[in-house]
Amino acid sequence: MSLLNSIDRPHVLTAIETWDKAGGSNYMLVRGGVSTHVLLHAGREYDAAAIVGIAHGLATGNTLTPAEVPGGSAGASKALTRLGFQIRDDSPPAPQRVPGTKATTPRMPRAAAAPRATPRPRVAASDRIVDNLCPRCFIAMPATGICDQCD
Structure with a gap:
């Protein structure tokens, strides 16, 4: 079931009244x-x-x-047409394709390649191992050498 199937003609007519009261263009600025x-x-x-x-x-x-x-607006158009409203499509026309030719799109000129950022050095997991662990709770010892958890 489409999300727009919940809309009925009276909802649309009330929405048009709301649009007119809000001033239309002001409504679009807000929404x-x-x-x-x-x-x-x-x-x-x-x-x-x-x-x-x-x-x-x-x-x-x-x-x-x-x-x-x-x-989008095409989905809105379908829903409104289903409810009996008249729609005008102002979409730009699709480019015409000549049979037997490849469809191409205009290409933008290539910009100069941006310099690549220097990659960050990878740190091996073995570099993260803490050498000084508490022998009782195995938590890293502070610089004082006294475990905060055990002593």
């Missing part, structure tokens, strides 16, 4: 994130992921930031 999917309702545009996050809070008591919405 963070920007969606590439836009909810279209009553002639207005809303950030789909933010509305789903608010609606999830109304349904479960746990409001989600747009970054926490499962599937």
Whole structure:
């Protein structure tokens, strides 16, 4: 069961009212994130992921930031479409691939190699052995030569 299945249409409508009361952009400044999917309702545009996050809070008591919405803005778009809302996808188009050619991505120029840090010397376990142990309790003896535990 998806995390967003708990959201119903009334939750979304109440979330839209909450968005309008909060001023929308002010809400996004507080909660963070920007969606590439836009909810279209009553002639207005809303950030789909933010509305789903608010609606999830109304349904479960746990409001989600747009970054926490499962599937991101695409997941929010799916949930809203399932509930009968209209969505506009503002995602940038995927690069077109010509058949018979390899898909390549533009490469950034290589930066000069950063100097490597000097590795830390390894300390052998035998270097950590304490020579002066109490013969009774086998705890390391202090510089005084008198065991704090036994004497």
